[in-house]
Amino acid sequence: MSDETTRPVLPLFTNLTRKGLLDWCDSHGVPSYRADQIRQWIFGKRVNDFSEMHDVPAAVRKQLSEEFDFWACRIVRHQVSSDRTEKLLLELREGDLVECVLMRETDRATVCISTQVGCGMGCIFCASGLDGVKRNLSTGEILEQVLRIDRLLGKEERITNVVVMGMGEPLANLRSLLPALDTLNEKGGMGLGARRITISTVGLPEKMRELARHGTPYNLAVSLHAPEDSLRTEIVPTNKRTGIAAILEASEEYFQITGRRVTYEYVLLAGRNDGPEQAKQLAILLRYHAAHVNLIPMNPVAPIDLTAPAEPRTKMFVEMLEHGGVNVTVRKRKGADIDAACGQLRLTELTLEK
Ligand code: SF4
Numbered sequence: 227m228s229d230e231t232t233r234p235v236l237p238l239f240t241n242l243t244r245k246g247l248l249d250w251c252d253s254h255g256v257p258s259y260r261a262d263q264i265r266q267w268i269f270g271k272r273v274n275d276f277s278e279m280h281d282v283p284a285a286v287r288k289q290l291s292e293e294f295d296f297w298a299c300r301i302v303r304h305q306v307s308s309d310r311t312e313k314l315l316l317e318l319r320e321g322d323l324v325e326c327v328l329m330r331e332t333d334r335a336t337v338c339i340s341t342q343v344g345c346g347m348g349c350i351f352c353a354s355g356l357d358g359v360k361r362n363l364s365t366g367e368i369l370e371q372v373l374r375i376d377r378l379l380g381k382e383e384r385i386t387n388v389v390v391m392g393m394g395e396p397l398a399n400l401r402s403l404l405p406a407l408d409t410l411n412e413k414g415g416m417g418l419g420a421r422r423i424t425i426s427t428v429g430l431p432e433k434m435r436e437l438a439r440h441g442t443p444y445n446l447a448v449s450l451h452a453p454e455d456s457l458r459t460e461i462v463p464t465n466k467r468t469g470i471a472a473i474l475e476a477s478e479e480y481f482q483i484t485g486r487r488v489t490y491e492y493v494l495l496a497g498r499n500d501g502p503e504q505a506k507q508l509a510i511l512l513r514y515h516a517a518h519v520n521l522i523p524m525n526p527v528a529p530i531d532l533t534a535p536a537e538p539r540t541k542m543f544v545e546m547l548e549h550g551g552v553n554v555t556v557r558k559r560k561g562a563d564i565d566a567a568c569g570q571l572r573l574t575e576l577t578l579e580k
Contacts, residue, residue, distance in 0.1 A: 235319055239276075239294035240268070240366035240373070243405050244414060256286055262414045264290070269409070269416045272377050298367050299324075301374065311560045314374055318343075318367060322360060324393060326371035328378065329560045335379065336387040339371040341403055342394025347428050348463045349449070351493050353527045354393040362399040368406040372416070388418060391426040391447070397433035404440055411442060420444050426491065428462050429473035434480055443484035447520070448477055450490040452499050453507035461499065474515060487516045494523045494543065496535040505543045509550020519547055519554040 242250065247261040260282060267279040274297075276282075276290045302323065303315040312328040327338040345352070346359035371392075376385055388410055390396045396403050407423055409415040424445035427434065437446065450470070452458035458465040477488040490512065494500045512519065521543065523534035534540075540556060547554040 236293060236295045238298045238364065238366035239290065239296055240298070240369045240409075241364055242294075243365075243409065244412065254286075254289060260286060265414050268373070269414075274377070295319075298364075298370050299374075304378075307560075309560060312375070312378060314371075314378075316371065316374065318363075324363065324367070324371070326375055326392060327560075328375045334386045335383055336389055337372050337375045337385055338389045338392050339368060340392030340394050341368060341390060341396045341399045345394045346398065347395050349428065349451070350461055350463075351495055351524055351527070351530060351532050353530070356529070359394065359398075362402055363394070365402045365405045365409075368402060369409060372410060376416075385416070385418070387422045387424070389424045389426065391424070395428055395430070396425050397427045397430045397437065400433060400436060404437075407444060408442065421486075424489075428464055429468060429476070430464075431468060431472045431476035434473075434476040438480045438483040443486045445486055445489065446477070446480055446484075447489040447491050448473060449493075450508075450519075451493050451495075453504050453511050457499060457504070461493075461495070470511070474511070477517075478515065481516050487518060489518045489520050491520050491522060494521055494535050494540060496524070496533045496539070498532070500535040500539055500543055502542065502546060505546035506550065509547050509552050512552050513550060517552060519552055520557055521554060522557045523559070525559065 244261065244265065247264065248258055250256075251258050251261050264279060264282060267273045267282070273279060276287045276294075276296060279287055299316040299318045301314055302317045303313075305313045305315075307313070310330045314326050316324050316326065318324065322343045324340045324343060326340060329336045329338065340363065342362050343360040344357055345355040348355045348358075372385065372388060379385070388407075390403065390407075403425070407425075410418045410423060411420055420442050424447055425437070426447040426449060429448045429450070434446065434448075437444070449462065450458070450473075451461045453470075455465060455469055458470060480486065480488055492499075492508070508519070521540065523540055524532055526533065535543075544554050544556060
């Protein structure tokens with residue numbers, strides 16, 4: 227342990243892409259096939275240190291541990307909810323804190339990851355945006371959330387899905403996010419199909435186009451939350467700069483380029499956006515789009531004075547959308563008793579706990 231405390235901070239190994247690792251091998255006289263062997267230990271065999279990579283020569287393992295840190299964070303807290311949702315609080319090397327969540331269903335194990343420390347978007351129902359954005363996470367810090375959760379699973383259990391819906395606006399950090407997702411997607415990485423990876427955004431049209439052009443058809447979920455601009459700007463302040471029309475246009479392009487139908491997320495806030503008028507407007511807005519609406523009844527967040535509508539009102543909203551020809555589902559609430567549900571990950575609360 228004394229080594230750990232005196233050891234200088236080194237570059238994070240998981241910031242290296244496959245190409246980066248191949249270059250490293252090349253510059254160190256290590257045969258290129260070792261790159262995939264090393265990655266297999268990390269992404270497939272769940273090791274926690276270079277020293278555990280038994281079929282990699284000792285000299286290479288030593289070199290790796292002298293040049294890189296294997297982990298970027300330490301686990302500060304691990305909570306398990308009554309529905310078997312698990313949440314990890316991770317402390318990064320400069321002391322910043324982020325959270326990631328594991329949600330289980332019969333045939334799925336989904337990890338929800340964060341992309342920033344805090345968030346600059348300021349959605350009124352969300353704890354993560356209460357204190358603004360502090361910084362972007364690096365590729366390795368994003369990947370590490372998945373790897374840490376992976377190591378909590380039983381031998382037979384595997385991560386089946388990843389959703390980028392935790393703290394932060396993912397498209398504001400595409401530069402770090404895309405290499406992380408590509409690593410999860412690659413066969414020599416975690417081998418998760420692109421359709422099992424979903425990115426959620428408030429709707430940044432230029433970034434949505436950039437993502438479409440990236441070439442890997444990840445699922446895209448746009449957080450709409452209102453059917454017209456004045457109400458949406460109240461709920462999602464960044465809408466003032468973009469507007470719904472430009473977002474829908476970019477969504478349409480995303481569908482045309484990737485073949486992936488965009489999902490629209492809609493947090494139901496009692497008395498704000500959950501009335502029959504909004505349901506009708508939303509149905510008209512999306513009727514001619516290849517759209518699916520995911521309704522999320524608001525999860526309680528301590529300092530925020532907003533609540534979910536009563537169940538009959540949610541039902542009415544669903545029926546009106548269906549009647550208007552729009553596909554709709556209501557998201558199941560997961561991990562609410564450990565504040566792991568959507569919109570409940572919060573920076574200040576985390577910071578105060580330090
Ligand atoms: S809902 Fe998403 S984009 Fe909005 S403040 Fe929260 S983390 Fe940021």
